[in-house]
Amino acid sequence: MDCCDRECAVEEVAQVYERIKIQQPFLLRHCSSLPPSTATQQLAQTHSEALRALNVALSVMKQQHQQSSAAPATPSIKAEPPSHGGAAPCYPEAITTSAARRGKRRRTTMEEAAAGKTSSWAGLTTVPYEDGYEWRKYGEKKINGTSFTRSYFRCTYKDDTGCLATKHVQQKDSSDPPVFQVTYNNKHTCNICTTTTAASKSSDREIINPHPPNNAAVMMNNVVKSKNHRCWCCLLLSRPPLPPLLSIERCRRRANMISHHFLSAVCSCPAVPQQIIMASIRHRPQVHASPATPAMDIIIPQEEQT
DNA sequence: TGGATTTGACCAGC
DNA sequence: GCTGGTCAAATCCA
Known part of the structure; x- marks a missing residue:
């Protein structure tokens, strides 16, 4: 597929995405006014899935476009489509890096990631901070050969649950919206999502029902x-x-x-x-x-x- | 006042 | 020795 075809495809997907996005509030309002039924459930669910899938497709297509227009020497990173939360990346099934050990970790290179030699996972996204988990920043560093600093995050509940999940976020460019490379290390073991109400602070953490209503x-x-x-x-x-x-x-x-x-x-x-x-x-x-x-x-x- | 963020120092891999 | 990743004290903020 040449460059023009790809641009046309991106434009087409973007148009459909915008159309569905505009329709969604009306659909949900309509569904909420109806008695719960399988039909309305499926309709709302399909609509949401379509929106999410298009968002994913757009992200991937734009990313591929940027990579193809970059210098040929630039190594490609392992980038999989996100499965949730808009353009946020997802986790691979198996993350078993030795870097999971506490303490200093072996550096992982883009080449290694691309070759699958490391279990950490990197992806590009425009929403690096919205992946459904709570993160606490623990460091920021200027990385050689980059224009932007890299921020380091660990799971907010590391101290509570021993969850070793970490990620770092590196802004790649100044595009609109800016694209970030997010690299994840270690899978979340906390399995908790927290909420903070206006009336109480983070002390009232709660475990979310793992099977929320889909309707x-x-x-x-x-x-x-x-x-x-x-x-x-x-x-x-x-x-x-x-x-x-x-x-x-x-x-x-x-x-x-x-x-x-x-x-x-x-x-x-x-x-x-x-x-x-x-x-x-x-x-x-x-x-x-x-x-x-x-x-x-x-x-x-x-x-x-x- | 407690939790979150910032930032310089430290440490280990390369 | 350089560099990336982490630590932890200082600082910020609600």
Whole structure:
């Protein structure tokens, strides 16, 4: 496939993606107004899967396009399509690197990753901080031959559960939105997602039901009726590993941190004020020098701030 | 005040 | 000796 064909394909997929994305809030609203049934369940589920698949396809296609237009000497990295949470990468089934040992780790090169000689896994994404897990930053370093610093993260629950999952995020370019290379080491063993409500801080951690309802209508009703107003937007867009349920307050804060792509993908979420969605569409995402900074600035309307 | 982030120092692989 | 990954004290922030 030549360059023009590829661009046409990307454009076509992008158009379909935008069309489905626009339809999703209306569909979900419609489903929520109907009594739960297999048909509405399947419709909502299929719609969500289609949206996610298109998002994945777009990410991969854009990535391939960038790689093909790069210098030939540039080594290709092992990049698999994400399985959840928009463009966030997923984990391989087997991660058994010796680097999992505590202490200093053997460096892994791009070549090794491409050759599959290392069990760590790298992928490109525009939403490096939205992969459904909670991460705590523990370091940042300027890497030779790169324009941007690399940020190091470990699982927030390392101390609680001994989870050894780590990742590092390296911004690759200043494109719009910026592309990040995310490298994961060690699989999550914590198996917990946490939530923080507006009324309580992180002390009230809870284990999320591993089998949440797939029915969009049920989930919508739960959001509307439940006292703590949990956000389910991530659940709707994802498959295991499950992202955390978020309080509306937390989701609003989080909306300030996520990229244009992801935000527009969750535009059906009732917890994220429509004004934020519109603001994210009106204002082009800003490019920041450090990947640790938000991918864009969104002004939360005054009445929405708490 | 406690949790999260920053940042310089340290350590081990290459 | 250089470099990437981690540690941990200092700092920030809600």
